[in-house]
Amino acid sequence: MSAGWLLRVPCRGLDGFTVTEEEWNTGADLKRLCGPQLGTCGPCPSRAECIATVKPSQARFDGIAGGRLWCNGEVIDALDDVFEEELTEPKLRASCGTEAGAQDHKRHGERPCPSCRQAAREMDARRKEAKAREPKQLQLDFAST
Ligand code: SF4
Ligand SMILES: [Zn+2]
Known part of the structure; x- marks a missing residue:
């Protein structure tokens, strides 16, 4: 898979954007462990690609993707300037x-x-x-x- 955008992202080579199951229990743990890295997504030109790749909602992802902090696939924190169009996952959703x-x-x-x-x-x-x-x-x- 070609993912050239990954070469330009500010989180490249950095740790702490996700956690292993043993490291956390609650959303507060995620905020403490991953929250400090959220600002890294601020200048990222690829938030939509990031979300399209990680599919945080479908994957019930825990950690940082696309300028948001996710817990079990739900957004529990976000940068102030995120916008809905960045959420590129196909929407399989209830009415x-x-x-x-x-x-x-x-x-x-x-x-x-x-x-x-x-x-x-x-x-x-x-x-x-x-x-x-x-x-x-x-x-x-x-x-x-
Ligand atoms: S939006 Fe995704 S690719 Fe960009 S800095 Fe944040 S975690 Fe990295
Ligand atoms: Zn509605």
């Missing part, structure tokens, strides 16, 4: 207006669209309602003693 749609927006490093935000809010409200309806077993036990 908008669903909770899964809202999650897919997040996975692709986007802010959920209004209909997905609405769906996520409704789902959240339904969960809260269902939780409020759960029998209060502990209280009943106390009441019967």
